[in-house]
Amino acid sequence: MKITKDLYQSSLTLLTDYYQLTMAYAYWKSGKGEEEAVFNLFFRKHPFQGGFTLAAGLEYVIDFCENFKFTDKDIAFLQGMKNQDGEPTFEKGFLKYLTDLNFTCDIDAVEEGTVVFPNEPLVRVKGPLIQCQLLETALLNILNFQSLIATKAARINLAAKGEPVLEFGLRRAQGIDGALAASRAAYIGGCASTSNVMAGKLFGIPVSGTHAHSWIMAFPSELEAFEAYADAFPDQTLFLVDTYDTLNGVRNAIKVGQMLREKGKEMLGIRLDSGDLAYFSNEARKMLDEAGFTNAKIVASNDLDEQIITSLKNQEASINVWGVGTKLVTAYDQPALGAVYKLSAIQTDKGNWEPKIKLSQQSLKINIPGYHNFKRFYSRGKAVADMIYLEGQEFSEQSLVIIDPIDQTRRKRIMPAFYQEEELLVKIFKKGKRQYKVPTLEQVRERVANQLESLDKTHKRLVNPHLYPVGLEENLHHLRMELILSAKENNDGH
Numbered sequence: 001m002k003i004t005k006d007l008y009q010s011s012l013t014l015l016t017d018y019y020q021l022t023m024a025y026a027y028w029k030s031g032k033g034e035e036e037a038v039f040n041l042f043f044r045k046h047p048f049q050g051g052f053t054l055a056a057g058l059e060y061v062i063d064f065c066e067n068f069k070f071t072d073k074d075i076a077f078l079q080g081m082k083n084q085d086g087e088p089t090f091e092k093g094f095l096k097y098l099t100d101l102n103f104t105c106d107i108d109a110v111e112e113g114t115v116v117f118p119n120e121p122l123v124r125v126k127g128p129l130i131q132c133q134l135l136e137t138a139l140l141n142i143l144n145f146q147s148l149i150a151t152k153a154a155r156i157n158l159a160a161k162g163e164p165v166l167e168f169g170l171r172r173a174q175g176i177d178g179a180l181a182a183s184r185a186a187y188i189g190g191c192a193s194t195s196n197v198m199a200g201k202l203f204g205i206p207v208s209g210t211h212a213h214s215w216i217m218a219f220p221s222e223l224e225a226f227e228a229y230a231d232a233f234p235d236q237t238l239f240l241v242d243t244y245d246t247l248n249g250v251r252n253a254i255k256v257g258q259m260l261r262e263k264g265k266e267m268l269g270i271r272l273d274s275g276d277l278a279y280f281s282n283e284a285r286k287m288l289d290e291a292g293f294t295n296a297k298i299v300a301s302n303d304l305d306e307q308i309i310t311s312l313k314n315q316e317a318s319i320n321v322w323g324v325g326t327k328l329v330t331a332y333d334q335p336a337l338g339a340v341y342k343l344s345a346i347q348t349d350k351g352n353w354e355p356k357i358k359l360s361q362q363s364l365k366i367n368i369p370g371y372h373n374f375k376r377f378y379s380r381g382k383a384v385a386d387m388i389y390l391e392g393q394e395f396s397e398q399s400l401v402i403i404d405p406i407d408q409t410r411r412k413r414i415m416p417a418f419y420q421e422e423e424l425l426v427k428i429f430k431k432g433k434r435q436y437k438v439p440t441l442e443q444v445r446e447r448v449a450n451q452l453e454s455l456d457k458t459h460k461r462l463v464n465p466h467l468y469p470v471g472l473e474e475n476l477h478h479l480r481m482e483l484i485l486s487a488k489e490n491n492d493g494h
């Protein structure tokens, strides 16, 4: 699907930070622009103090790259940019270079719906420096947000323990694209449906909903409002019962449910949107059951998130369906994932990869150098550890040691013979040509379910999860240490 075309009807190539263009220009001027480089997109810490992150947004990235082209209007805009002296910012030759630019990068990425951990490349881009640089901002924008929301949705769905979660976020989401991307990511993360009709049209997500308080308020009485709704939607009657008096609302719903039964129809259930949801759901359940509506569902909404859902479950609330909006689509408790995109290697004249490192006072922020990859080891279907290694590196068949990139005293020995292995980076583009068939959202959801199933429950705990082991293969660890020490020495010498 051409998501960006459908949404914006034009090129998104200028959806970038200005400094990417100034660097591109300076690379071009210095003659370095066509040097081959490798960049990795990764995050350093799971969101929501959680133990896992779900990668999402790759379909948008593919779409962005396939449409990566400076249009005449883009060039005209850049041509109009001026410096402080009123001189054009960019030379004509550079604008011609951009006009003729074709996307020729290699991109490897983890598939949407994959569980990922800090420091692992979600996307690896190899190509001319200028192109790699021009992709940075859009890739981060897309993957940071959708991975964040897919992860939040997965947490909420884990808390709901298999009961349907309906996504109601459109009205509170961060603008139009924020809402659409959030609905898509929420569906990937396990939500059953969205209230956002355009997300239904664009992505094929099931659309569902109940009705609002205004419907009740528009009639002389709640009972009349319920009757009129039942008349319009005899097969989809879910009554919002809390406009005036919740328990009286349940009584009215039961009355209309009985009328529907006389016509051979069955009311679907009720929705609670305020007050003590544990108390009201239990009272409503008793009333519905006593009236013979044992199959009627109780939907709850009102600023729900994974913590409140867990609490309501612990209180044995009789809620079967969860409507979640604001806290899901805005990732309320952590509004950004914080993934970064870093240069890790440049190709020398001889065709070798020269690893690159960026120092930081915080060891968390020192990148993993080199042209690297990663794989996951499984034992009886459960993921046990991930290893980041240099591309082309040969390993011992007997025994491997992986070393935590932040704390080198944390090490794990792996006997490959006892484990199954999975390479997680998949070829998406080769020299700018797509190699990958985008899966349907249903397939991505299935992948999410399988990936979460392969993760031990200690890593899925919502509070204080157990840390999943991700380490550097020994050779990569030593290379990184050498580079850090020599960069520090060089720096001290100046």
Ligand SMILES: Nc1ncnc2c1ncn2[C@@H]1O[C@H](COP(=O)(O)OP(=O)(O)OP(=O)(O)O)[C@@H](O)[C@H]1O
Pocket (backbone or CB within 6 Å): 273, 274, 275, 276, 277, 278, 279, 301, 302, 303, 304, 308, 311, 312, 315
């Ligand atoms: N039994 C419960 N345990 C824990 N949290 C609950 C329970 N019942 C409701 N909540 C949550 O408490 C928060 C506030 O609910 P509160 O009762 O103050 O709102 P309200 O009365 O519905 O107000 P409003 O009418 O403005 O929506 C909501 O996030 C709601 O989901």
Ligand SMILES: O=P(O)(O)OC[C@H]1O[C@H](OP(=O)(O)OP(=O)(O)O)[C@H](O)[C@@H]1O
Pocket (backbone or CB within 6 Å): 168, 169, 171, 172, 212, 273, 301, 302, 303, 304, 323, 324, 325, 326, 327
């Ligand atoms: O609470 P959320 O998780 O964001 O779910 C969406 C909310 O949107 C609707 O409320 P509405 O906008 O009518 O306002 P309200 O909060 O006053 O009910 C609905 O009744 C939910 O409460």
Ligand SMILES: O=C(O)c1cccnc1
Pocket (backbone or CB within 6 Å): 168, 169, 195, 208, 209, 210, 211, 212, 301, 323, 325
């Ligand atoms: O369909 C609903 O019940 C709904 C939709 C959007 C927001 N709140 C509720």
